[in-house]
Amino acid sequence: MQALVCQSAAAPALFSAEGMVGVIFLLTVVLVFTGALIAVNAQRLVRAVAGLAVCFTGLAGVYYFLLSPFLAMMQLLIYVGAVSILIAFGIMMATPEEKRVTGMKSRSLLAGPLAFSTGALMFAALTVLGLKTEWQVFPRQGTGDIKAVGMALLTTHSMVFELISIVLLMAIIGALVLAQRGRN
Template identity: 85%
Template sequence: MQALVCQPAAAPALFSAEGMVGVVFLLTVALVVTGALIAVNAQRLVRAVAGLAICFTGLAGVYYFLLSPFLAMMQMLIYVGAVSILIAFGIMMATPEEQQTADMQHSSILAGPLAFSVGAFIFAALTVLGLKTQWQVFPRQGSFDIKAVGMSLLTTHSLVFELISIVLLLAIIGALVLAQRGRN
């Protein structure tokens, strides 16, 4: 008996269906990275929340590409729809502070280069790990209709359902703390 050896096919053309899926996936990942950079580097809190919402939206797209449309929908509803909006409402309820951002001093000159080098090291390590790993495709098991997922969330996986409610509760508390701190 001969062993079945699968040889990788040639790379798909850019204007084929597979090539366009790859381009759209890369655009989705770029949306995640762009939103994260906006959230981290924004000078104003409102822009940081907008970057966070962009990052969460891109992450929902990544979940969709991972063949999990229900998880993508929950990402949009919970994080983009609830958490980001709650933080934005907390910012709007707070009174603006009169401090100038130019007066802020960084604690160390080495903080930026050190953070960049640690991030670059982690990125390189994960890239090497991703390229060296032999990825296996697992067949789907069971039906993934919305009714079955809902019943599973309320019976078997009720802890996950409760953790979602705790995330929303923490977002509400965080928005209230932001609003209260801005009013003092």
């Protein structure tokens, strides 16, 4: 197929260094989908959060394969370390003891087969779009290492960098105000 953008066409042997890298990549992909399946389908909320952590650990491996070890570390720190723990705290604080389950059977039609078909349709459309498009490869100009990321963050994208810090500050203040409101 014309549209496939592959860096090296030759397939490596199984018992070579490149073959081992391929096996490790397949393992990380399996980790991602196992975690995602658990997170979406688990009956108990705590298991869903554990699946989220597993999926994001695998996704950190995928980022490593996309030549960005820095983003892989950030993924582990922010998602696995912070967001999953935050959601686990939310489950502990905002769920009654006997109702920590997320029963999938809902009364509405939207939550049953319609949800599944919507997801399947999205997947089919995005996959066809990704595989059929003639992607155009541009010649490389930068290195993309962590030094280049830091330079671009403080020169080209400095406005967004300032704005994101304001967004985070507002999020902290808003979370404090919201969580305090119902308490009397």
